[in-house]
Amino acid sequence: MSYQFNWPVFGHREQLKFLQNAVSENKLANTYLFYGPAGLGKKFVARYFVQSIYCQDEKIRPCQKCRACQAITKGIYPDVYELGKNKQELSIDNVRELLHSLALSPVHGAHRVALIYGIDQINLYGANALLKTLEEPGRDTSIIMIGDSLAGLPATVMSRSQLLKFKPLNNHDMRDWVASYNFLHEEQDTIINLSFGKPGLALTMIADKLVNFKKSCNFIIKLLAHGTFYYMQTIDKWFGILKKEHPEYKVFELGALTKRYLDLLEVFLRDILWIKLERPVVNQMYQSELELLAEQFDKDRLVRGLLSLEDIKNKLRHNVSPQLLWENLFLSLK
Structure with missing residues (x-):
């Protein structure tokens, strides 16, 4: 089914198109690995992706109005699990608890999603526990791992994942985005030049003017x-x-x-x-x-x-x- 996607994200066009096609065609991979420097918007893309999977609107995804969209924004949707949020440790116990939850039947629909933040900080024991699930994933489960780097991640984890690399935005995309804020031209140039293509870094400068x-x-x-x-x-x-x-x-x-x-x-x-x-x-x-x-x-x-x-x-x-x-x-x- 073809949807109109409502993902307010600047740049990352190839990544967005790939994920949106997966939603439209209902062909979700079992494991995704989003990686790239901090501040590029990987978590935002992941959230819009997950909302689009569960959104109840038949035309616009995500609509941000249905119960599923709102519950995911609040972090309370029963079939979406999060690990590593707020820099929670990715220990073997936490990973096992997540995997136990994924083994349960979905509450709504027929799909479950796990978001694992800071995957590049996972220790060896946690990675080994996770690997067992990646080797034999459930058909109704998608795991989205998000990290700043691939360094330190076991090759076996990467080989079983659909890799999506996020890169800093070019100056054109950054200028289009920063232009929506009320700054002098000189200030806009400074924000663009010193954020190095990272919207997250630019936001910290914009937030307090x-x-x-x-x-x-x-x-x-x-x-x-x-x-x-x-x-x-x-x-x-x-x-x-x-x-x-x-x-x-x-x-x-x-x-x-x-x-x-x-x-x-x-x-x-x-x-x-x-x-x-x-x-x-x-x-x-x-x-x-x-x-x-x-x-x-x-x-x-x-x-x-x-x-x-x-x-x-x-x-x-x-x-x-x-x-x-x-x-x-x-x-x-x-």
Whole structure:
């Protein structure tokens, strides 16, 4: 049956067409694996896909009005199961509980769907438990796995899945989307340039009308503009505040809270280097500030700083003091 699909998603045309055809032709695969960097809208696509499967409207899918559509939005539809939502651990016990639910008869209709978020974070025991179901899937069951990367996933899981790779949106699609919000042209360019084709990242900037983004930029500018004493003192105060605000975090876990600042610092250092090389900058809202900062740095130090940033990002994944990493970063710049 041919439907009019109501999926308010920018980009990902091939992926949408593939999934919508599966709904129209009622030919659902047993296992799907959505993968690609965070912030691309994989979860939104999965939700519209699942709603379209169960939607009761005979013309528009999903209609967002029927009981099935509304129940799925609220996360209470009885034949749709979710695992890993809100960063829930994908342990063997949680996977087994999910598989037990899938073994039950559907409450409505003749199909059940399981959504597994963060599949790239599943441990070996959970993956092995899941693999048994993937090897012998039920005809009336579809499992949709969503992850940022294929790295670490057993080859056997990937080989039994219909792979759908999601890529960052191109500038044209991003501009069409951002244009629907009320921003100045310069602000639109900044959002597009600094979200790197990721609508989720752009939304965080749009949500507060760039207020937090501007505060973060001013923080980075002050760090780069001042000397060693100011930098070390500011970093020390910053981590002191983070420790008080997040007492439940272990010292090395605080690094996750500073990652967006590292990403922004990388943009600043790269833009300063671009000015040195007489190339256009990404963060156009701060062109004049970048030009002033460019007078304080030479090319070699900027390259050294960018390399140090990559090293820091890798080390943050391990039990290394993030404050020490931030302090050492400055030494590579000045």
